Amino acid sequence: MPKAHSVLNFKGGFKYTSDYTDLSDTETADALNVEYGPNGDITSRKGSIRILNEEMISTTGTTSRPITGHIYFKKLGGESATLHIAAAGNSLFDYRETSKTRIMSGLTDNSNTFWSFSQLQDPRSASDDIIFGTNGVDAPIAFNGSGTAIYVSAITSATQVPIGKHILSHQNRVYIANIVDTTEADSPVKVVRSEIGTDGAPNPHRFTESFFVGGSSPEGAIQGQMLLRDSIFYYLENAIYRFNPGVGDTSNLVKVKGNIGLLAPKSLVNVGNNHIFLSQRGVYSFDGTQVVHISEKVDELFSRDANRSQLKYAKATYDHERNLYTLYFPYGSSSRNNYGLSFDMRTLTWQPLITGRQVSFISNYLDSDSKKRVLYGDYYGYLYRDNEGLNDGLEGGENHVASGATINTLTVASASFDTSNDGLKGQRITIYDGKSKEEENIIISNTGTELTFERDFVNTPDNTSEFTIGGINKYWRSKD
Structure with missing residues (x-):
């Protein structure tokens, strides 16, 4: 029997395999x-913690x-x-620690239509700044x-404001990519x-210049655009292009990589000296020249x-405090991003799986x-500050034994569940x-003693059922 490795020396990272003989020392698959x-130390x-217990819904x-978009302004x-x-839904919100305000409604309500935002100088006041946002369906919006x-087109002297999927600002210009125009094949x-x-x-409200990245080809549509140093990189479905902006010049466009591209637009993240993204063939890093x-x-x-059909909706961000690229994706048959993985930029290894969340x-x-900290939005209209507390969703988790149950409810006669706000x-x-x-299940409503869920349990619980609200299932096992 080989000697077991100390859990205080876990440096090998996580590997997804069912063959334990395929694991190296201090590596785990479980x-x-x-x-x-x-340093190899393991922690939970x-x-x-939910920012505000008031959901964002349509009018x-x-x-x-x-939640289909967010920017911290x-x-x-x-x-x-x-x-x-x-x-969320057909609306945009000003969402704060103690209140929420609907700032626009009448937008497209589509759970798979996601927003892209950029902060820039307000064209109406050189001393003020503003947010522009676009989602590829509705006209771009502005909020100060x-x-x-308001719509960007409502700003005085605005012209030719396009509908597009991706937006960024660079060197005093705004770039909107993947344009919606039925009269233009490309x-x-x-x-x-x-x-x-x-x-x-x-x-920034007058769009008078344009260029094409690749044209009609098997390279596919623009899936994302992102800065790296002074260049803008355009990620197509099967190619990467570099654009070096010049004053009045839109011709400095070079294809730097073929046969690799971006599958999930919101998986593209700038981690400092390179980009990380999910492609059709896995997760890649790109430093402006080489993909790894x-x-x-x-x-x-x-x-x-x-769920391969839903992978294009995977989401990722960079945890600056801990140097982690964290990606949430749909596991199994789920249409929601219910699993997470983090790539550790310090050790260049993968952290164990994250479960128990649904990240829209x-x-x-x-x-x-x-x-700079991490924040995520769920499928029920709430925002959460990540890396806080010991439970997911609420500061104080709860453990109970059911005193009664149906196919979609649990009752605890002695409980006093929170009924304030939502x-x-x-x-x-x-x-x-x-x-x-x-x-597992998600609560859709509750009284002081009864919880009602969004779907039926596979097996109806009874008075032997012990459950946790917000508890995190955590463990680590070595290959030995």
Whole structure:
């Protein structure tokens, strides 16, 4: 029998395999919701805390809607403000720690229509800044942090404002890519950018220049655009192009990679000196010149066990504090991003799987110390600060034994469940012992003693069913 390795020396990382003989020393294939540092120490992953217990929904109906966009808006000029701008249903919201305000409605309500935002100088005031946003369906919007949002086309002297899927600002220009234009066959590879005025001042609301990235070809549509140093890189479905902006010049476009591209637009993340993204063939890193396959040890998760038809909706972000690229994706038959993986930039290894969450959107925000932290949105209209507390979704988790149950309810006669604001709506429960063991469900409503769930249990629980609200299932096992 080989000598077991100490869990204080776990440096090998996570490998997704059922063959334990395929594991190297200190490597594991059997771990959930734990993390290890560069020194090999293992800790439980932290949980998350809901920012505000009031869901964001459409103006019509009361059905929960997923978060489809987010940007943290810290105003640099004008009236100072810090707020979350979030999209859910047919609306945009000014979402803060103690309140939410609908700033625009009447937008397209589609759970798979995601927003892209950019912060820039307000064309109406050189001393103020503004957010532009686009989702590829509705006309681009603008919001300066107060009142309601408007359409960019409503700004005085705006012209030719396009509908497109991706937006960024660079060197005083705004770039909108993958244009919606039924009269232009090549619009999915078209980029429209704003002008510099004759007075030398930027006009981010006037889109008078355009160029095409690749044209009609097997390379596919533009899936994303992102800065790396002073260049903009355009990711198609099967190619990568570099664009070096010049004053008035839109011709400096070079294809740098073929036969590799971007599958999930919201998986593309800038981690400092390179980009990381999910392609058709796994997760890759790109430094502006070379692409490197970094997911060999977890590729079977994506190629065999994920919901391939939904992988294009995977979401990722960069945890600046811990140097992690974290990707959430749909596992099994799920249409929701219910599994997560983190690539550790310090050790160049994968962390064990993250479970127990459903992540519709993921992003960053600045905390009170101006540190960039991770925030995610779920499928029920709520935002959460990540890496806080010991439970997912709420600060104090709860464990109970059911006193009664039906196919879609659990009753605890002695309980006093939170009913303030939205109560426990959107929170996850896991039955960890007794009847229906290992089943999970999502609360859609509750009283002080009864929980109602969004779907039926496979096996109806009973008074032996022990469950947790927000608890995290975590363990680590070595190959020995």
